[in-house]
Amino acid sequence: MDKTGVVYLVGSGPGGLNLMTRRAREVLDKAEVILYDQLPGDEILASLPAHAEKVDVGKFGGHHTKEQDEIERLMVSYAKQGRHVVRLKGGDPFLFGRGGEELETLRAHGIPVEIVPGVTSAVAVPASVGIPVTHRRYASQVTILTGNEDPTKDESAIDWDWLSKSRGTIVILMGVKNLGNIAKFLVDHGMDAFTPVAIIERGLRPDQRETIGTLETIPRLALERKVSPPAVIVIGGVVSLYTGEHVVQS
Ligand code: SAH
Numbered sequence: 097m098d099k100t101g102v103v104y105l106v107g108s109g110p111g112g113l114n115l116m117t118r119r120a121r122e123v124l125d126k127a128e129v130i131l132y133d134q135l136p137g138d139e140i141l142a143s144l145p146a147h148a149e150k151v152d153v154g155k156f157g158g159h160h161t162k163e164q165d166e167i168e169r170l171m172v173s174y175a176k177q178g179r180h181v182v183r184l185k186g187g188d189p190f191l192f193g194r195g196g197e198e199l200e201t202l203r204a205h206g207i208p209v210e211i212v213p214g215v216t217s218a219v220a221v222p223a224s225v226g227i228p229v230t231h232r233r234y235a236s237q238v239t240i241l242t243g244n245e246d247p248t249k250d251e252s253a254i255d256w257d258w259l260s261k262s263r264g265t266i267v268i269l270m271g272v273k274n275l276g277n278i279a280k281f282l283v284d285h286g287m288d289a290f291t292p293v294a295i296i297e298r299g300l301r302p303d304q305r306e307t308i309g310t311l312e313t314i315p316r317l318a319l320e321r322k323v324s325p326p327a328v329i330v331i332g333g334v335v336s337l338y339t340g341e342h343v344v345q346s
Pocket residue numbers: 110111135185186187188189190191192193215216217218221268269270271296297298299300301325326327328
């Protein structure tokens with residue numbers, strides 16, 4: 097076969113079918129192969145078309161270079177068979193989804209690519225409980241970071257010192273494991289221990305749950321409540337707008 101398939105790097109949004117874009121739905125419905133992991137959540141995964149070949153690449157691990165190489169190798173080989181391939185990712189494909197690396201690889205192989213942006217959990221999940229990531233009174237900047245980076249380790253791609261002195265909202269994805277170290281580091285480096293913090297687990301899904309505290313109390317609360325991923329952590333004055341009311345339809 098000499099035609100090359102298109103690879104679509106698609107964001108599913110935070111979980112509910114009604115927060116997925118129309119373009120995402122269209123390309124999923126005509127996909128021949130769908131490479132997915134569990135992050136899009138049950139509702140979206142249950143809606144994948146029966147006729148498509150579905151490959152769970154989440155079980156490769158995703159975060160490690162070797163597994164990522166394997167995912168990219170698969171995308172390339174399916175596309176070279178002339179098939180339309182969707183790489184489905186939670187939220188937006190270009191925010192901590194390794195979409196950028198996949199784009200580079202596909203380009204290097206001359207494979208046509210379309211990016212389908214998605215509603216990112218970093219903004220929509222706090223919004224679901226009425227927490228805006230910016231607000232004129234509280235924060236005119238927002239930093240979104242991966243909590244996979246441990247501030248107590250010598251080498252980190254994140255400038256933790258700068259962050260602990262910054263005045264905006266901090267949104268942490270993949271941060272459950274290192275939350276204790278992160279909260280302690282920020283306080284030790286000058287951030288107010290009473291800064292409010294929200295952890296929102298499984299945002300915009302039926303079993304969403306919030307845990308609200310301060311930089312001082314949140315590590316203990318997270319342990320007591322057995323907080324688990326996926327969760328978005330929000331640090332900053334905007335969290336004081338939390339009332340418990342859910343204000344985004346999922
Ligand atoms: N590309 C995704 C983020 C991928 S990193 C996006 O734009 O949303 C994976 C992390 O995203 C998870 O560990 C969690 O921190 C966050 N996440 C994604 N969906 C979520 C959801 N529905 N509720 C809470 N956190 C979510």
